[in-house]
Amino acid sequence: MLEPIASRVVRPTLRQLLLVVGEPLSDLYVPDGQLDRTLDRLAILDPDDEATDLTDALVLLIGARGRQAARLVRAAAAHRAAAVAVKLDSAPALPELLEVAEEGGVALLGVQPRMRWEQLVTLVQELRTGIEDADATRADLPVSGLFSLAETVAELTNGSVTIEDPVARVLAYSRSSEDADELRRQTILGLQGPEPYLALLREWGVYAKVREGHEVVRLAERPELGIRGRLVVGIGSSGANLGTIWIAESAGAFADDAAETLRGASRVAAEYLVGARPAVSAGTRDRRALLARTLEGSARADLVADQLGIDLSAQCVVIAVTVAGGDEPTAELVERAAVGASGAALAASRPSPLVASLGGRVYVLLAAGAAASPSAAAVARGVVKALTRGRGTRAVAGVGGRVALSSMTESRAEADRVADALGRHRGGPDVATLEDLRAEVLLGETLALLDEHDELDDPAVGRLREHDAAHHTSLCESLLAYLQAHGDVRAAAAALYVHPNTLRHRLRRVATVAEIDLDDPTVRLLCHLRLLADARTAS
Structure with a gap:
């Protein structure tokens, strides 16, 4: 067990x-x-x-x-x-x-x-996290902001408003009209919806619909239960469930734009609740900083194992997460996504995923059961999905090899190599291991080596560069297309959108200008690598 x-x-x-x-x-x-x-x-x-x-x-x-x-x-x-x-x-x-x-x-x-089973574990994890965040927020939450929001929404929608946390506890509410239904009175008095009504909401699938997105859910009036019609929308931020906003019908119908007003109020409430949350605890900051130092090799794993709550006799996998062309992802969001995506077996093992930021990336350390199962890639996919959902950005996650916890820096280095390759490999996968992308990884590192050492530059390619710059030609591009097409002139010409005879003419110019023999396989290989390095640098 x-x-x-x-x-x-x-x-x-x-x-x-x-x-x-x-x-x-x-x-x-x-x-x-x-x-x-x-x-x-x-x-x-x-x-x-x-x-x-x-x-x-x-x-x-x-x-x-x-x-x-x-x-x-x-x-x-x-x-x-x-x-x-x-x-x-x-x-x-x-x-x-x-x-x-x-x-x-x-x-x-x-x-x-x-x-x-992973879905159930995720629900339980979200419940625990939601209560933790809500309790931390409630402790120092200035009441005036949310109550003012509730009053404003009530006035704009012609309804009575309550704002609740993820477990249906009332955070704020508007003034009630004299004709408020019994459900609203019980909710305000008890600062939580009565259990029989919450059971009906579960039976009707309301909470499931609210969790699925930020759309407004409409509940019809139930005269037989003494319940007026209602509108509800979820409050969410970065994949986290922060609560709900409810509008109950008062005298007359809702305003025509009540649903749109409610969606806007959800965004305002999310900003308010996120801003009211206390900063990350000192213990969490210290743990993340300690993990970061260990991953970069400035702290020894055997000396910090107790503080991190890890067993050095176990094994681990490191995941390197990067948002391509965007801001560094927050450690909080990555940690939440890693826990949610970890699945039943991982979630029931210890320790939970550990997260640290380092050099513009966020790293996830999966120890013990995570490394012993295929769940590392599943966790990586869950993190990528959370980072890209609704953001229009691309996130990539390199999954390192399975190593002893004392050698976590080796897994981190491998994860970095894969993440670098994924970032360059546009249109490819977003999650991979070294085995998945070994050729791309090795090619990228070879080209980087060429860029770092001027003495490895190819004089022949240098002459082509100078000719293109001086005469506004495209000999380098033409030669690269030819080499990429394995010497197939027609295929290369099609890629360049030129006639095959045009490309043949350019290749003759390449041989003359660069003073190279394209029939020599060694020459072709060196030129190909140098041109690829130039193309990657230019992009």
């Missing part, structure tokens, strides 16, 4: 978990009176494991079905687990599992077969 993740202070409750697992999980069944039980950790239990202490853990039953799953639910409950997640292949299996869970006093998550 893999040991738990998230040795942080933040402990979601089953009540809060309900907000994120209503969709696309089939349901979460919680014993009476246990909605506020906390989830201290995440653990994995498979049919071959013997359960040990699982106090307050959310346990994923991987690979267990039917009676076997019932046995593991009983074992998890006996070892004080707070909740157990199990795949439900058929409805008939549910009653027996519910009976076992009820006997053991443990909550049961019935997971739909099409949902991957």
Whole structure:
């Protein structure tokens, strides 16, 4: 059995978990009176494991079905687990599992077969991170800003507004009209939506829709429930869920542009909440700085292992992340994306991905279980997706080789080589290993070597450069196209958009001006490398 993740202070409750697992999980069944039980950790239990202490853990039953799953639910409950997640292949299996869970006093998550375990882990990670950020923000949040925003939105939309954090706790609200519905009154009084209503929102899939983007979701009036119509939009920033803004109908209908106003308010609220967040903790800054020094070789891994929480006997993979033609990605966003993309097996291992910024790049250190599985590339792809979503930029991630943690600098060097090649290789993949791009990596490093040493310049190519500059010709470009086409004049001419006879004439001029024999393979190779180096420098 893999040991738990998230040795942080933040402990979601089953009540809060309900907000994120209503969709696309089939349901979460919680014993009476246990909605506020906390989830201290995440653990994995498979049919071959013997359960040990699982106090307050959310346990994923991987690979267990039917009676076997019932046995593991009983074992998890006996070892004080707070909740157990199990795949439900058929409805008939549910009653027996519910009976076992009820006997053991443990909550049961019935997971739909099409949902991957990694998705569930990501939801739990997002919940934990969202609560952590919200709690840190609430501690010092100036109330006037969000309350003013709520009043302004209420006036512009002809509705009553509440602004809530990721787990439906009220951050601010507008003044209520006399005809406010009972739901709004209960929400304001309790500073959180009442649980029966939150259950309906999960059943209707509202939170799932809000998490999918920044579009406004409309909820029809439910007279039989005493609930007026509502509009809701998510508040998000850099892939993080910061909460929601709700507008409830008051006297009369919403303003015609209420949805557009709500979208604008979401952007304002996001800026406000991000600005109100406390800076990265001193401990996190120190850990990142220490990792950066270790990756660059100025600190020894064996001397800092305890501070970083890593086991030197394990192995690791380093991922180098770069945004091509853009600003350096933030370590916070990369860390969030790495954790979210890490998958169930990695997320249940220790330590979680470590992140550091160094030389315009952000590095992710995956230790232990991450290096022992194919998940390093999956994490890299998840990070790239998070960095490019909705930004119009290109991010690349080079995945280093698997090495001992004491040799993490070697994996970092390899990751850098691959990231450099990816940055040059426009139109190619965004994530790769050295094995994927070995030829491109070695060629790039060879050309860089040529650029760094003037004594390696080819005099023949130098003469072609001078002729092109003096006579406004394109002999260098023509020769490179010819060499790239392996001596196929017609193919090279097509690439240059000229007639083959024109190219033949230029090649004769090349031989004369450069004083070279293009029939000599060694000469062709040297010219080809030098021209490629020039072309890459020019681009």
